[in-house]
Amino acid sequence: MNTAPLFQPFHSDKLKLDNRVVMAPMTRGFSPGNVPGDDVAQYYRRRAAGGVGLIVTEGTGIDHPASISGATIPVFHGEEALAGWKKVVDAVHAEGGKIAPQLWHVGMARKVGDEPNVDAQPVGPSGLDLKGEKIGEPLTESEIADLIQAYAQAASDAKKLGFDAIELHGAHGYLIDQFLWERTNQRTDRYGGDLAGRATFAVEVVRACRAAVGEDYPIIFRYSQWKMYDYEARLAQTPEELEQLLGLLVDAGVDIFHASTRRFWEPEFEGSELNLAGWTQKLTGKPTISVGSVGLQAEFTPGARQTEETDPTAHLEELIHKLEQNEFDLIAVGRALLxxxxxxxxxxxxxxxxIQMFSREALQTLV
Known part of the structure; x- marks a missing residue:
């Protein structure tokens, strides 16, 4: 198999990578006290040494009491945590790699009483969880402004620490996505309503981050149609709706889109073989990252037998074909790298x- 297309350099106006392989963000939960330690730095260092062109870190919480839900999930604020991330950056750069933090707020995906701040209430556009059930009160405009500033501060800190880009987590039903999705956003002010209104929060987050990092610093935006617990959910039912949403984000300052799908080979809309990343590139002209089950022969489910679900080169020929056709620019690899x-x-x-085959045991260790 000719794998050369995977290892061609990638050059955009703001980011240059040695190859097309991206380490997908994967929550690991190995940061006691929400601070990434030396073991986390070495974990990322090994992936840089292993040939990854760009590492996107696990989701890391912005400076808000309810941004994460776990005592061992890293945050991206505070002197100790930022010092830990500086060690991560330095370790990756020492191996010649490049790295972006994924800036994250879980929004209403957080449960009442979750650590590390057990008294902090989940927050979201309308106080609705992912099932559309009312859990709390809608965010006020003042609270929204504070959240936007927290994203911007994290972006500024990332640049100061030496990260090569940032990724904003706008996918999977987390906070930014909760504003985009009509099930969780029932607001009637400027942050709600039609698709353009629901995109206002995302647009303002991107604009604030752009102002914080300057014009020459890469901003990656990750988005998805599907949500946790609802794989059939859609932000855009048609290419026209998707074009409207993505156009607003491009105008706000997004440089690269990370289009999250569960299986990269599946078409997004009827009548075309393009996947979500392919449509994103076609509609915006921006570089795109695709993702979804590279190295997994079948869907990863708790009941699946390991021998039936993993193959270190599963779907690789189709991936190479899509890269050769310039359907998308980069491919994110997740569990295969664990x-x-x-x-x-x-x-x-x-x-x-x-190649060491993926196994569930890899989820329990930080190797």
Whole structure:
């Protein structure tokens, strides 16, 4: 198999990478006290050494009491946590890699009483959870302004620490996505209503981050149609609706879109073989990152037998074909990199027999 297209350099106006492989953001939960330690730095260092062109970190919480839901999920604020992230950046750069933090707020996906701030209430555009059930009160405009500033501060800190870009997590039913999605956004002010109104929060977050980092610093925006617990959810039913949403985000300052799908080979709209990243590139002209089950032969479910679900080069021929057709620019790889940090180098060198197969045990350790 000719894997050369995966290892062609990527050059955009603001970001240059050695190849097309991106480490997908994956929540690991190995940061006690919400501070990434030396083991986290070495975890990312090994992926840089293994040949990943760009690392997107696990989601890391912006400076808001309810941004995350766990005592071991890292945050991106405070002297100790930022010092930990500085060690991560330095470790990745020492191996010649590049890295972006994923800036995150879970919104109404957080449960009442979740750590680390057990008294903090979940927040969202309308106080509705992902099922559309009322859990709390809608955010006030003043509270929304504070959240936007928290994203901007995190972006500024990322640049100061030496990160090569930022990624805003606007996918999977978390806070930014809750504003975009009509089920969770029932507001009647300027942050709600039609698709353009529901996009206002995302647009203002991007604009604030752009103002914080300047014009030459890359901003990646991750979005999805599907949500946690609702794989059939859609932000855009048609390419025309998607074009409207993405156009607003481009105008606000997004440089690269990370279009999250569960299986990269699946078409997004009827009548075209393009996946979500392919449509995104076609509609915006911006570089795109695709993602979804690279190295997994079948859907990863708790009841699946391991021998039936993993293959270190699963769907690789189709991936190469899509890259050769310029359907998208970059491909994010997730679980395949957990068991084998050397996955990119081994694929490049045609050493697929040496690849360590993904196993559930990899989720329990930070290797």
């Amino acid at each position: 068991s084998d940090p050397e996955w990119p180098n081994k694929v490049r060198d045609q050493r697929s027999d040496d």
